[in-house]
Amino acid sequence: MIKVIINGAKGRMGREAVQAVNNDSELEVVAQCDAGDDLGALIKATQAQVVVDLTIASAGFNNTKIILNAGACPVIGTSGFQEEQVKILQALALEKKCGGLIAPNFSIGAVLMMKFAAQAAQYFPDVEVIEAHSPEKEDSPSGTGIRTAELINAARRKSPTKCSDNELLKGARGADLEGVKIHSIRLPGVVAQQTVFFGGHSETLKIEHNSLSRSSFMPGICLACKEVVKRNTLVYGLECLMD
Amino acid sequence: MIKVIINGAKGRMGREAVQAVNNDSELEVVAQCDAGDDLGALIKATQAQVVVDLTIASAGFNNTKIILNAGACPVIGTSGFQEEQVKILQALALEKKCGGLIAPNFSIGAVLMMKFAAQAAQYFPDVEVIEAHSPEKEDSPSGTGIRTAELINAARRKSPTKCSDNELLKGARGADLEGVKIHSIRLPGVVAQQTVFFGGHSETLKIEHNSLSRSSFMPGICLACKEVVKRNTLVYGLECLMD
Amino acid sequence: MIKVIINGAKGRMGREAVQAVNNDSELEVVAQCDAGDDLGALIKATQAQVVVDLTIASAGFNNTKIILNAGACPVIGTSGFQEEQVKILQALALEKKCGGLIAPNFSIGAVLMMKFAAQAAQYFPDVEVIEAHSPEKEDSPSGTGIRTAELINAARRKSPTKCSDNELLKGARGADLEGVKIHSIRLPGVVAQQTVFFGGHSETLKIEHNSLSRSSFMPGICLACKEVVKRNTLVYGLECLMD
Amino acid sequence: MIKVIINGAKGRMGREAVQAVNNDSELEVVAQCDAGDDLGALIKATQAQVVVDLTIASAGFNNTKIILNAGACPVIGTSGFQEEQVKILQALALEKKCGGLIAPNFSIGAVLMMKFAAQAAQYFPDVEVIEAHSPEKEDSPSGTGIRTAELINAARRKSPTKCSDNELLKGARGADLEGVKIHSIRLPGVVAQQTVFFGGHSETLKIEHNSLSRSSFMPGICLACKEVVKRNTLVYGLECLMD
Numbered sequence: 022m023i024k025v026i027i028n029g030a031k032g033r034m035g036r037e038a039v040q041a042v043n044n045d046s047e048l049e050v051v052a053q054c055d056a057g058d059d060l061g062a063l064i065k066a067t068q069a070q071v072v073v074d075l076t077i078a079s080a081g082f083n084n085t086k087i088i089l090n091a092g093a094c095p096v097i098g099t100s101g102f103q104e105e106q107v108k109i110l111q112a113l114a115l116e117k118k119c120g121g122l123i124a125p126n127f128s129i130g131a132v133l134m135m136k137f138a139a140q141a142a143q144y145f146p147d148v149e150v151i152e153a154h155s156p157e158k159e160d161s162p163s164g165t166g167i168r169t170a171e172l173i174n175a176a177r178r179k180s181p182t183k184c185s186d187n188e189l190l191k192g193a194r195g196a197d198l199e200g201v202k203i204h205s206i207r208l209p210g211v212v213a214q215q216t217v218f219f220g221g222h223s224e225t226l227k228i229e230h231n232s233l234s235r236s237s238f239m240p241g242i243c244l245a246c247k248e249v250v251k252r253n254t255l256v257y258g259l260e261c262l263m264d
Numbered sequence: 265m266i267k268v269i270i271n272g273a274k275g276r277m278g279r280e281a282v283q284a285v286n287n288d289s290e291l292e293v294v295a296q297c298d299a300g301d302d303l304g305a306l307i308k309a310t311q312a313q314v315v316v317d318l319t320i321a322s323a324g325f326n327n328t329k330i331i332l333n334a335g336a337c338p339v340i341g342t343s344g345f346q347e348e349q350v351k352i353l354q355a356l357a358l359e360k361k362c363g364g365l366i367a368p369n370f371s372i373g374a375v376l377m378m379k380f381a382a383q384a385a386q387y388f389p390d391v392e393v394i395e396a397h398s399p400e401k402e403d404s405p406s407g408t409g410i411r412t413a414e415l416i417n418a419a420r421r422k423s424p425t426k427c428s429d430n431e432l433l434k435g436a437r438g439a440d441l442e443g444v445k446i447h448s449i450r451l452p453g454v455v456a457q458q459t460v461f462f463g464g465h466s467e468t469l470k471i472e473h474n475s476l477s478r479s480s481f482m483p484g485i486c487l488a489c490k491e492v493v494k495r496n497t498l499v500y501g502l503e504c505l506m507d
Numbered sequence: 508m509i510k511v512i513i514n515g516a517k518g519r520m521g522r523e524a525v526q527a528v529n530n531d532s533e534l535e536v537v538a539q540c541d542a543g544d545d546l547g548a549l550i551k552a553t554q555a556q557v558v559v560d561l562t563i564a565s566a567g568f569n570n571t572k573i574i575l576n577a578g579a580c581p582v583i584g585t586s587g588f589q590e591e592q593v594k595i596l597q598a599l600a601l602e603k604k605c606g607g608l609i610a611p612n613f614s615i616g617a618v619l620m621m622k623f624a625a626q627a628a629q630y631f632p633d634v635e636v637i638e639a640h641s642p643e644k645e646d647s648p649s650g651t652g653i654r655t656a657e658l659i660n661a662a663r664r665k666s667p668t669k670c671s672d673n674e675l676l677k678g679a680r681g682a683d684l685e686g687v688k689i690h691s692i693r694l695p696g697v698v699a700q701q702t703v704f705f706g707g708h709s710e711t712l713k714i715e716h717n718s719l720s721r722s723s724f725m726p727g728i729c730l731a732c733k734e735v736v737k738r739n740t741l742v743y744g745l746e747c748l749m750d
Numbered sequence: 751m752i753k754v755i756i757n758g759a760k761g762r763m764g765r766e767a768v769q770a771v772n773n774d775s776e777l778e779v780v781a782q783c784d785a786g787d788d789l790g791a792l793i794k795a796t797q798a799q800v801v802v803d804l805t806i807a808s809a810g811f812n813n814t815k816i817i818l819n820a821g822a823c824p825v826i827g828t829s830g831f832q833e834e835q836v837k838i839l840q841a842l843a844l845e846k847k848c849g850g851l852i853a854p855n856f857s858i859g860a861v862l863m864m865k866f867a868a869q870a871a872q873y874f875p876d877v878e879v880i881e882a883h884s885p886e887k888e889d890s891p892s893g894t895g896i897r898t899a900e901l902i903n904a905a906r907r908k909s910p911t912k913c914s915d916n917e918l919l920k921g922a923r924g925a926d927l928e929g930v931k932i933h934s935i936r937l938p939g940v941v942a943q944q945t946v947f948f949g950g951h952s953e954t955l956k957i958e959h960n961s962l963s964r965s966s967f968m969p970g971i972c973l974a975c976k977e978v979v980k981r982n983t984l985v986y987g988l989e990c991l992m993d
Contacts, residue, residue: 129873130953137866137957143993144858144969149449151394153461156427161436184399184450190441193404193448196433204447205436206392207427208463210719218396220451224859224966227958228866233696233719237953240873264872372630373710380623380714386750387615387726453962467616467723470715471623476939476962480710483630507629635935637880639947642913647922670885670936676925679890679934684919690933691922692878693913694949704882706937 024051024068025246026093028084029075031055034098034235038073041239048246060084064091071096071246082106085121089113094249095121096242100164102257111255120252124259126165127241131215132259134230135169138217141226142176145219149195152215153206161205162196165215170201173217182220267294267311268489269336271327272318274298277341277478281316284482291489303327307334314339314489325349328364328498332356337492338364339485343407345500354498363495367502369408370484374458375502377473378412381460384469385419388462392438395458396449404448405439408458413444416460425463510537510554511732512579514570515561517541520584520721524559527725534732546570550577557582557732568592571607575599580735581607582728586650588743597741606738610745612651613727617701618745620716621655624703627712628662631705635681638701639692647691648682651701656687659703668706753780753797754975755822757813758804760784763827763964767802770968777975789813793820800825800975811835814850814984818842823978824850825971829893831986840984849981853988855894856970860944861988863959864898867946870955871905874948878924881944882935890934891925894944899930902946911949 025042029035030053042048051067054060056076064072064087072088073096074081081099088095089110102123114121126132142148150173152166162170186194195204213232219225241259248262256262268285272278273296285291294310297303299319307315307330315331316339317324324342331338332353345366357364369375385391393416395409405413429437438447456475462468484502491505499505511528515521516539528534537553540546542562550558550573558574559582560567567585574581575596588609600607612618628634636659638652648656672680681690699718705711727745734748742748754771758764759782771777780796783789785805793801793816801817802825803810810828817824818839831852843850855861871877879902881895891899915923924933942961948954970988977991985991 128953130948130950130955133866133870133873133955137862137869140866140993141862144862144973147399147451147453149451151447151449156390156425159428160430160432162433167432182399182452185402186450187403188439188448189403189410190405190439190446192435192437193439193446194435194450195438195447196431196436198433202449203433203436204394204438204449205431206394206445206447206461207429207437208390208392208461208468209425210390210463210466210468210717210723212719218449218451219859220453221859222966222969223453223962223964224857225451225453225960226859226862227956227960229956229958231696231954231956233698233952235952237696237951240951264869371710373705373707373712376623376627376630376712380619380626383623383750384619387619387730453960453966455962462616464616465723465726466719466721467614468717469616469619470713470717472713472715474711474713474939476709476941478709480708480939483708487630507626633885633937633939635937637933637935642876642911645914646916646918648919653918668885668938671888672936673889674925674934675889675896676891676927676932678921678923679925679932680921680936681924681933682917682919682922688935689919689922690880690924690935691917692880692931692933692947693915693923694876694878694947694954695911696876696949696952696954704935704937706939709939711937711939 022049023047023246023250024049024070026052026054026063026067026069026072028054028060028072032075034075037236037239038075038242041243042246045243048243056080061087061091064093069093070250073242074098085110086113089117089119092117094119096245096249097123098127100125107257114255118253120249121255122245122249122262123257127238127259128232129241130230131165134215134217134228135172136260137228138169139172139176141219142173143178145221145226146177146179147181147220148173149202149218151204151218153208153211154213155211156207156209158207162203166203167198169217170198170203173201174199265292266290266489266493267292267313269295269297269306269310269312269315271297271303271315275318277318280479280482281318281485284486288486291486299323304330304334307336312336313493316485317341328353329356332360332362335360337362339488339492340366341370343368350500357498361496363492364498365488365492365505366500370481370502371475372484373473374408375506377458377460377471378415379503380471381412382415382419384462385416386421388464388469389420389422390424390463391416392445392461394447394461396451396454397456398452398454399450401450405446409446410441412460413441413446416444417442508535509533509732509736510535510556512538512540512549512553512555512558514540514546514558518561520561523722523725524561524728527729531729534729542566547573547577550579555579556736559728560584571596572599575603575605578603580605582731582735583609584613586611593743600741604739606735607741608731608735608748609743613724613745614718615727616716617651620701620703620714621658622746623714624655625658625662627705628659629664631707631712632663632665633667633706634659635688635704637690637704639694639697640699641697642693642695644693648689652689653684655703656684656689659687660685751778752776752975752979753778753799755781755783755792755796755798755801757783757789757801761804763804766965766968767804767971770972774972777972785809790816790820793822798822799979802971803827814839815842818846818848821846823848825974825978826852827856829854836986843984847982849978850984851974851978851991852986856967856988857961858970859959859966860894863944863946863957864901865989866957867898868901868905870948871902872907874950874955875906875908876910876949877902878931878947880933880947882937882940883942884938884940885936887936891932895932896927898946899927899932902930903928
């Protein structure tokens with residue numbers, strides 16, 4: 022049984038993570054804590070092998086250092102790390118010979134969607150991204166939409182087909198991220214959906230992810246707990262722990 | 265057997281229409297003609313009851329007058345009529361006691377999609393339109409996309425849910441037609457698709473039309489030929505001949 | 508304000524209905540009750556105009572009689588009524604000059620899907636139903652799937668296209684309800700989805716409903732409360748209260 | 751420029767392949783032939799590096815031997831090879847140091863769909879296959895549907911979720927290929943579509959391929975011509991030539 026601490030255990034995600042980790046036959050929660058607790062001491066007292074951090078973004082960098090310095094493997098669910106910070110933490114992990122993960126998205130389905138999108142973009146340079154969320158979402162496009170477009174751009178080997186793009190109504194052709202169009206739909210009754218739509222020669226390919234709730238992050242958190250203990254580098258993105 | 269003349273019979277649509285009408289057990293093509301032929305004389309000589317006009321837009325108004333004056337029922341497939349022109353032709357049809365149709369779209373599926381979209385908009389004020397065509401299409405949004413948004417607006421009884429619409433990348437939220445968002449996708453491998461996406465309280469409803477080719481217009485042309493002979497008014501839009 | 512009693516208010520659906528009705532600016536909950544309470548007396552004491560019954564199926568018939576005899580309009584959410592019983596209740600409603608509704612499904616989206624399916628079947632006799640639910644669902648096809656196929660059958664004017672249906676693996680072509688194929692998908696991550704897929708001449712039309720939870724029934728319950736008070740017949744099916 | 755012979759050039763696929771290969775800037779058709787022509791002699795006369803064989807299935811084995819013996823790389827589009835035959839041809843290719851391909855499907859989109867399906871099945875053991883074709887298709891499920899289910903089975907690491915599968919109407923739950931359900935839809939207006947539908951924990955992932963015509967095979971044929979000349983083994987399946 023791998024010993025796991027959940028940091029940020031009183032938050033909504035944290036409470037669900039405690040349950041999910043305890044329900045996994047290979048994992049057990051040895052402590053729950055929150056901002057204010059002495060995380061380093063707790064790791065030593067419980068001999069925890071993994072710490073799942075679900076606290077606020079601003080605490081992520083320091084928490085990761087504390088976890089690594091205490092000899093445990095960090096599984097960090099907060100976003101907003103700067104590239105520089107990730108490098109510092111990766112160096113520290115190497116020094117401590119600890120595996121670890123910083124992941125902006127723990128949904129296995131979303132991660133596979135992005136991975137497949139990048140693979141398909143090698144063969145189909147013509148592709149648009151359509152994402153749908155509830156009207157409460159503040160920004161558009163979504164972070165996942167932007168990330169998907171970036172991955173597509175990095176993977177494309179050819180330019181997409183030229184297109185007139187004459188808009189009778191401004192905005193019809195969507196947002197443009199270096200040649201990849203992104204369309205953001207905002208409707209009640211939708212939680213989080215994304216379609217990556219590829220057009221080829223007399224054929225199309227769609228990859229479509231649909232998330233009902235943040236519960237979809239739990240299998241990814243459990244997978245990460247089991248994988249980081251087998252490794253000795255800190256990686257960025259859940260996809261790095263998947264084949 | 266209803267006697268039908270195809271005007272514009274040498275064009276791509278015309279050739280297909282000749283075949284489709286002849287394949288229908290209730291219809292027969294009694295003459296094929298094109299610009300330059302004396303349409304009025306031909307109607308009299310053949311005693312045609314219906315004339316399907318698939319010539320160019322600019323000829324539509326005059327051809328409809330000739331057809332009505334010769335006592336036949338016009339089925340007009342050209343777009344670009346002005347409101348004033350439609351009224352003149354409707355008055356003429358009434359006087360001549362002839363049924364008739366001017367239709368910007370003969371696809372039964374597209375017409376049903378728009379009809380259903382208007383019906384659903386009464387109950388679901390939150391709705392966006394996503395249309396996809398090949399990169400060769402010059403303008404965006406498509407005519408069908410704009411028409412669908414207009415019908416939705418006319419049918420809505422409530423305002424849609426407020427939404428922040430803060431665009432990190434310009435155009436993400438699509439085009440806005442009086443509050444209805446329209447998103448235009450342009451990809452090879454696509455002919456003509458449209459999805460009308462409704463969001464409700466913990467539920468969504470999608471109406472999705474997909475057209476493979478202009479052959480999809482043929483059943484609508486045949487339906488129109490059979491319906492106009494039963495009527496004595498000229499209507500605009502194939503939906504007016506459907507229950 | 509229309510005065511509404513919720514019967515079965517302690518059940519999951521009942522609790523949500525109390526909230527939804529109170530949140531509606533035209534409705535107010537004047538009493539909440541459950542099996543064992545004297546419903547007739549409560550109606551008189553509160554002068555309730557509408558009673559929403561969300562108790563168990565076996566109580567539905569008697570509750571409806573009590574509600575009508577007390578002069579209120581019943582909105583009945585229990586299924587399992589026999590045709591004979593519905594007729595008796597409709598006669599009673601006429602006598603009492605009360606409007607009323609018995610509805611197997613309060614989801615406005617599902618009701619529109621079925622209505623549109625019946626309309627489209629007049630023009631597209633070729634259609635299959637694909638429904639998806641979670642693996643916990645006991646029976647397949649779903650009740651909505653069967654009801655949709657029945658409505659399609661009643662509406663079709665032509666036979667569907669002949670098809671070889673040679674199954675290399677038994678069951679590939681799905682269930683057959685008088686010529687309408689129904690396919691049942693059972694997957695985790697799905698709550699309740701249904702697609703009605705029409706095939707035409709070089710075109711297809713899909714109507715797709717997706718429900719996230721039973722919350723999707725609430726707008727239909729509120730709509731029914733407002734409509735039954737305007738009427739003096741008892742109808743079967745929410746669609747009868749929609750245009 | 752890679753020199754290519756098209757064998758079976760008078761067939762529908764062959765004619766399209768001649769055009770597609772000639773339109774590719776790295777390829778040129780040096781000869782077109784059909785059953786009856788001396789393929790071996792033609793290869794020598796033209797110094798062709800690749801032979802694309804689009805003749806009938808029964809000729810595939812012999813043609814591949816002739817091509818390899820003449821020192822060219824075979825790209826074989828006929829299906830129906832026995833495992834034993836593939837091994838014999840692979841041994842011959844090794845001996846001759848020639849690359850080659852036998853491919854039951856040249857659609858890049860369909861090949862990616864199957865590849866992604868196998869990858870996702872490692873993480874999502876719950877999955878069903880829905881394929882749609884025109885009513886003329888004789889057998890169900892389609893070959894691609896069966897192949898996809900086989901690949902999913904080989905890739906799954908866990909058993910899928912138990913499900914009651916109580917069919918009120920026989921066939922509702924579809925065909926069963928070792929635990930993977932396959933549903934076959936047959937409708938006019940559809941050419942060839944397939945959806946691989948994965949269900950996870952509060953999320954779903956769909957991979958959807960749509961083919962408009964056999965033209966979708968052409969990019970795969972061209973890709974194969976360019977890849978086989980770089981290799982010295984004969985592989986089975988276009989996916990083996992893709993990253």
